[in-house]
Amino acid sequence: xxxxxxxxxxxxxxxxxxxxxxxxxxxxxxxxxxxxxxxxxxxxxxxxxxxxxxxxxxxxxxxxxxxxxxxxxxxxxxxxxxxxxxxxxxxxxxxxxxxxxxxxxxxxxxxxxxxxxxxxxxxxxxxxxxxxxxxxxxxxxxxxxxxxxxxxxxxxxxxxxxxxxxxxxxxxxxxxxxxxxxxxxxxxxxxxxxxxxxxxxxxxxxxxxxxxxxxxxxxxxxxxxxxxxxxxxxxxxxxxxxxxxxxxxxxxxxxxxxxxxxxxxxxxxxxxxxxxxxxxxxxxxxxxxxxxxxxxxx
DNA sequence: CTAGGGATCAGCT
DNA sequence: GCTGATCCCTAGC
Numbered sequence: 001x002x003x004x005x006x007x008x009x010x011x012x013x014x015x016x017x018x019x020x021x022x023x024x025x026x027x028x029x030x031x032x033x034x035x036x037x038x039x040x041x042x043x044x045x046x047x048x049x050x051x052x053x054x055x056x057x058x059x060x061x062x063x064x065x066x067x068x069x070x071x072x073x074x075x076x077x078x079x080x081x082x083x084x085x086x087x088x089x090x091x092x093x094x095x096x097x098x099x100x101x102x103x104x105x106x107x108x109x110x111x112x113x114x115x116x117x118x119x120x121x122x123x124x125x126x127x128x129x130x131x132x133x134x135x136x137x138x139x140x141x142x143x144x145x146x147x148x149x150x151x152x153x154x155x156x157x158x159x160x161x162x163x164x165x166x167x168x169x170x171x172x173x174x175x176x177x178x179x180x181x182x183x184x185x186x187x188x189x190x191x192x193x194x195x196x197x198x199x200x201x202x203x204x205x206x207x208x209x210x211x212x213x214x215x216x217x218x219x220x221x222x223x224x225x226x227x228x229x230x231x232x233x234x235x236x237x238x239x240x241x242x243x244x245x246x247x248x249x250x251x252x253x254x255x256x257x258x259x260x261x262x263x264x265x266x267x268x269x270x271x272x273x274x275x276x277x278x279x280x281x282x283x284x285x286x287x288x289x290x291x292x293x294x295x296x297x298x
Numbered sequence: 299c300t301a302g303g304g305a306t307c308a309g310c311t
Numbered sequence: 312g313c314t315g316a317t318c319c320c321t322a323g324c
Contacts, residue, residue, distance in 0.1 A: 048319070057319070059306095067306065084320050085303025091319085104319055201320050251319060274320085299324080311313075 004034060004222045010229060012219045015075035019049035019094040019101035024244050024262045026092070026103060028230040030111065033207040035224065038116045040207050042108030042197045043230075046263040046270045048249045050091070052100035056254040060100030071100035076219035080204070080211055087201030088210050092218065092227070106250070106261070108197040109269040110206060117196050117206040199271045251276050 010029065015022055024047075032041035050058040052071065059068045059081065070079040071093055079091040079102050091102035110117045197203040204210070209225070216225040243265040248256050253276040263270045 050319070059319075062307085065307075081319085082305060084318065085305070086322095087320065089319060106319085199320070249319070253317090276319095301323090302321090304318105306316105306318085308316095309314090 001034060001039060004224065004226070007032075007221075007226055008228050009219055009221070009226050010076075012074075012076040015092060015094045015219070016096060017094060019051055019103050020260055022092070022094045023047045023049040023103045023260070024246075026105075026227075027244060027262060027264055030228045030230065031105060031108060031207070031218075031226075032112070032228065033209060033213075033225050035208045037208065038113055040113035040117045040120075041111050042203060042207060043111045044105060044108045045267045046107035046261070048104040048106055048262070049260040050102050050104060051260075052095070052102070055101075055258075057249065057252040057256070057258075058100065058102075060102075064100070068100065070215045071102050073097050073215070076217060078209075078213050078216045078218055078225055080209060080214040080216075082211060083201065088204040089200040090204055090207075090209050090213070104200060105203060106200050107263070107269055107271045108203055109267070110193070110196045114193065114196065116208075118192070120208055121196055121202065121205055122192065194268050198269050247273070248275070250274050253277075 014025070026044050026047050029044050030041050031044055032039060050060075052058050052060040053063065055061060058071075060071045064072050067081060068079065070077055071091070073093060074097045075093050075095060077093045079093055080088055081091075083089050089104060091104045094101040094103060195202060197206040213225055217223055218225050218227050245263050245265040246259045247261050247263075248259055249261045250271065251274055256276060
């Protein structure tokens with residue numbers, strides 16, 4: 001485990017700007033979480049800006065509530081929300097207190113703590129580093145009913161002595177391709193490693209982020225959640241930073257035209273673009289009439 | 299493609 | 312108080 005007081009962090013002023021300026025600057029930075037189970041760090045490859053009360057797609061658009069209160073606070077804090085009943089998403093708050101802008105962290109490459117990240121996402125790896133079927137593994141439903149029940153909680157303190165910070169960073173050079181693995185098993189492990197933090201819910205699961213991190217100050221020395229500039233792990237960001245792509249945000253139905261999604265072009269850890277589901281005519285069978293407001297296009 | 303899952307909030311009683 | 316539509320999604324067919 002690193003000394004959390006010594007970790008280099010982005011300064012609070014970094015976040016004291018519009019989210020649309022902060023977001024692209026976050027690409028290549030290292031978001032990390034030092035939990036009792038160990039350290040996991042991700043190099044950010046995909047983010048989205050949300051502009052608070054001037055942005056119809058922002059959780060803060062309709063003003064302050066219990067859920068989004070952190071967004072109205074000072075910059076450099078984490079806003080974590082629970083989504084679709086299954087997973088968490090983390091944002092970093094921008095602009096001074098009173099303005100509720102934030103950047104959603106959508107995807108990253110795991111550059112440290114991959115073993116712990118795999119355990120959180122898929123289950124327990126064995127001593128050879130191969131991944132066993134975990135609670136979320138596919139195709140095991142009927143085989144052995146006891147598989148999931150036999151797995152201990154992912155963050156149980158018993159594994160803290162097994163996890164060392166720099167150990168898993170061998171694949172930290174750019175695209176964690178998982179070199180050196182046998183061909184057949186390697187393909188499986190490699191594709192799974194690409195998925196470790198691809199997507200906002202997966203990233204939070206890999207990092208072990210949940211609502212208990214809501215409001216966490218990522219700029220404060222000593223805090224378990226932090227974000228560091230790209231140089232910290234000697235990432236080869238120079239080339240990547242020349243290839244920032246922008247486009248519409250994923251999965252939102254309002255203000256979908258604003259190109260406030262930013263990602264590293266060509267990086268395999270970027271999530272798949274999913275436009276929001278086209279708004280169906282209300283399933284309410286009131287009468288034969290559909291919606292006819294003249295604004296729909298074919 | 300779809301089912302799943304829980305919190306949230308506008309709008310109502 | 313209650314209800315139901317919505318939601319910055321993911322895993323599995």
